[in-house]
Amino acid sequence: MINLVDEISSLLNEYNLDLNDVILVVEGNVVKSDEFLEKYNVFYDDDWGLCELKNIQLIVDDYTWFERTSYDGRERFILKAHPLLSTYENQESHTDYFYRR
Numbered sequence: 070m071i072n073l074v075d076e077i078s079s080l081l082n083e084y085n086l087d088l089n090d091v092i093l094v095v096e097g098n099v100v101k102s103d104e105f106l107e108k109y110n111v112f113y114d115d116d117w118g119l120c121e122l123k124n125i126q127l128i129v130d131d132y133t134w135f136e137r138t139s140y141d142g143r144e145r146f147i148l149k150a151h152p153l154l155s156t157y158e159n160q161e162s163h164t165d166y167f168y169r170r
Contacts, residue, residue: 071115073122074106080135080146081127091135092128115144 081087088102095105113122122144125137135146 070112072110072112074110076115077127077146084129086129090129094126094128096124113144 078087081091088105093100093102093105095109100108123137123139125146127135127146129135132151134149136149138145138147
């Protein structure tokens, strides 16, 4: 058994973040950190089996977030990020191509 709040705090601590540095989104709704601490301070079975906690994202910024995922019931957070177009050499816009018909 593991506590969800402890799991998130530990995860964020690895990246020198805390709950005040992220936007908490549960089931598509923004949840304030104090409300999250109260409502989601729960213990769950993090071992293989039935997925208990879904649809939780921890938004860091416009390009980076942690997303709750499961594989065969094994629940965890994974770090996701959009690519920054400025890091690619070909920065030419192809928008005009799609609008021409």
